[in-house]
Amino acid sequence: MIEFRQVSKRYDSDHTALRQVSFELGRGELAFLTGHSGAGKSTLLKLILLMERPTAGKVVVGGQLLNTMPRRQIPYVRRHIGAVFQNHQLLFDRTVFDNVAMPLEVMGVSHQDIGRRVRAALDKVGLLSKEKMNPVQLSGGEQQRVGIARAVVNKPPVLLADEPTGNLDPELSADIMHLFEQFSQVGVTVLIASHDIALIESMNRRRLTLTQGELLSAGATMAGSPA
Amino acid sequence: MSRPGRQPADRRARGAGRSHSSARSVLAAYRSHHLKVAKDSAHRLWQAPVASAMTWAVMGIALALPVGLLLLLASLQGVSAGWESAARVTVYLADEVSGADAQALQSRIAGRDDVAGVVMIHRDEALAEFRAESGLADALDYLDENPLPHTLLVTPVDDARTAAGVDALAGGLEAEPRVARVQVDLGWLQRLAAMTDLIARAVWVLTLLLAAAVILVIGNTIRLAIENRRDEILVAKLVGGTDAFVRRPFLYTGAWYGLGGGLVALIILQLSIWWLNGPVRELAVLYNSDFALGGLPLDGAVGLLLVAVVLGWLGAWLAVRRHLDAIEPGEIAGP
Numbered sequence: 001m002i003e004f005r006q007v008s009k010r011y012d013s014d015h016t017a018l019r020q021v022s023f024e025l026g027r028g029e030l031a032f033l034t035g036h037s038g039a040g041k042s043t044l045l046k047l048i049l050l051m052e053r054p055t056a057g058k059v060v061v062g063g064q065l066l067n068t069m070p071r072r073q074i075p076y077v078r079r080h081i082g083a084v085f086q087n088h089q090l091l092f093d094r095t096v097f098d099n100v101a102m103p104l105e106v107m108g109v110s111h112q113d114i115g116r117r118v119r120a121a122l123d124k125v126g127l128l129s130k131e132k133m134n135p136v137q138l139s140g141g142e143q144q145r146v147g148i149a150r151a152v153v154n155k156p157p158v159l160l161a162d163e164p165t166g167n168l169d170p171e172l173s174a175d176i177m178h179l180f181e182q183f184s185q186v187g188v189t190v191l192i193a194s195h196d197i198a199l200i201e202s203m204n205r206r207r208l209t210l211t212q213g214e215l216l217s218a219g220a221t222m223a224g225s226p227a
Numbered sequence: 228m229s230r231p232g233r234q235p236a237d238r239r240a241r242g243a244g245r246s247h248s249s250a251r252s253v254l255a256a257y258r259s260h261h262l263k264v265a266k267d268s269a270h271r272l273w274q275a276p277v278a279s280a281m282t283w284a285v286m287g288i289a290l291a292l293p294v295g296l297l298l299l300l301a302s303l304q305g306v307s308a309g310w311e312s313a314a315r316v317t318v319y320l321a322d323e324v325s326g327a328d329a330q331a332l333q334s335r336i337a338g339r340d341d342v343a344g345v346v347m348i349h350r351d352e353a354l355a356e357f358r359a360e361s362g363l364a365d366a367l368d369y370l371d372e373n374p375l376p377h378t379l380l381v382t383p384v385d386d387a388r389t390a391a392g393v394d395a396l397a398g399g400l401e402a403e404p405r406v407a408r409v410q411v412d413l414g415w416l417q418r419l420a421a422m423t424d425l426i427a428r429a430v431w432v433l434t435l436l437l438a439a440a441v442i443l444v445i446g447n448t449i450r451l452a453i454e455n456r457r458d459e460i461l462v463a464k465l466v467g468g469t470d471a472f473v474r475r476p477f478l479y480t481g482a483w484y485g486l487g488g489g490l491v492a493l494i495i496l497q498l499s500i501w502w503l504n505g506p507v508r509e510l511a512v513l514y515n516s517d518f519a520l521g522g523l524p525l526d527g528a529v530g531l532l533l534v535a536v537v538l539g540w541l542g543a544w545l546a547v548r549r550h551l552d553a554i555e556p557g558e559i560a561g562p
Binding site: 049051072075076077078079083089091093102103105106107108109110111150 | 252253255256257259260458459461462463464465466467468469470472555556
């Protein structure tokens with residue numbers, strides 16, 4: 001589902017963020033991306049989301065080569081990738097429902113379908129009763145779950161998470177991880193960037209470890225099963 | 228081409244039917260999204276009434292000024308068209324032409340298509356008038372004979388009462404034998420035409436400049452709106468919103484600004500005309516004229532609103548092109 005072949009990314013200020021990174025994630029696989037801050041985790045996620053282009057090597061997502069993707073095609077690639085961020089990126093000028101509905105709206109989904117699918121996604125993360133609230137009124141854990149509902153509402157085959165448990169206590173973090181496991185069980189490829197070592201070890205999943213832009217260990221490719 | 232040919236055709240038809248209905252549902256969703264965005268952007272303008280009203284007022288004033296001047300110009304041109312009816316061609320005949328010949332010429336000229344009427348002033352008549360009005364009666368007594376020729380006053384038909392028409396008529400009359408001189412009192416007419424031409428051009432230059440100003444004002448307002456909704460734009464781009472999707476609310480906002488500005492301009496124009504027309508009529512009556520400022524007709528009003536909407540949309544489009552494409556969600560993910 002996600003494939004990196006000898007990918008390097010160098011920024012203008014001859015700072016090399018990624019060096020010759022190669023790995024492959026299969027359908028339904030859940031993997032962690034670890035490393036110190038500045039090790040290149042965010043850069044790697046940005047390459048998948050087409051926020052950045054690689055300097056060398058190939059990035060393939062869902063069978064599509066992203067290197068040469070024309071700019072106007074980028075939105076259609078992003079519709080197949082759900083993304084969750086540490087700071088949620090929720091909009092506080094609208095309700096929880098409207099936040100989760102955004103990916104469907106940009107796709108031109110009809111009104112009735114939006115209602116049905118948004119409620120299904122909110123139900124999945126246990127927030128169906130709060131659809132009419134403003135995200136500001138929710139706790140940090142609840143806000144993160146709204147972010148997850150938004151990321152999965154259009155059933156993307158790939159789900160990326162950048163420090164999704166960064167601000168949460170261990171119990172809430174475990175809840176969130178449990179959600180990610182459920183998505184991977186239904187075939188979603190999940191890649192979670194995190195440096196919460198204790199949590200990662202308790203999950204016993206495949207680990208991609210970055211150090212100064214190099215991939216130290218890529219683990220084995222075993223779709224859907226613990227490494 | 229009986230059975231094997233029909234089957235794929237049937238399947239094609241079914242497939243076409245399906246894609247047709249799905250195309251229709253996509254179209255319906257597209258339309259309902261447009262409606263939602265239009266409503267939402269109008270709602271946002273209502274939510275900030277003071278700021279919106281100020282933009283509308285700026286736009287309204289900038290539009291009302293040139294349109295008002297154009298209306299005034301149209302009214303003036305109507306008046307000068309009325310004055311043109313006074314255009315007359317004076318034909319002086321040669322000295323040796325007799326009274327009978329002059330009368331024959333008068334009836335021949337009266338038969339021309341572009342002539343409405345001909346009045347003949349006999350040379351004796353002219354002399355009598357001149358004697359009475361000039362106060363040179365004593366001097367005239369010293370002359371052996373009447374120095375004045377017969378004169379024909381030719382009035383053109385309505386269609387020929389333009390500068391060009393009168394010129395053509397004068398040329399035709401000059402070609403007549405026994406005509407010594409043709410005098411057209413066109414000078415003041417041409418001056419007036421040249422003046423209104425000049426004023427019209429100045430008004431059009433002003434119109435273009437103010438239209439550009441309107442576009443810039445709306446562009447700047449939209450630029451601020453884009454800054455205010457930066458987070459929303461980032462998220463929309465992140466979840467796969469196309470450029471068109473992200474631009475749409477701002478283009479609608481620009482169009483709404485345009486519509487509001489157009490309405491303000493209409494109100495300003497109607498109030499000004501209503502306020503000015505009383506004194507203008509009184510003044511016109513003193514000059515024996517039925518001159519009045521013309522209001523904006525219905526199609527003119529609709530046109531003004533349309534132009535205003537297009538200008539608003541254009542301003543928004545410029546701002547969106549310049550500022551929206553620069554917002555990329557890369558910054559969300561952090562360093």
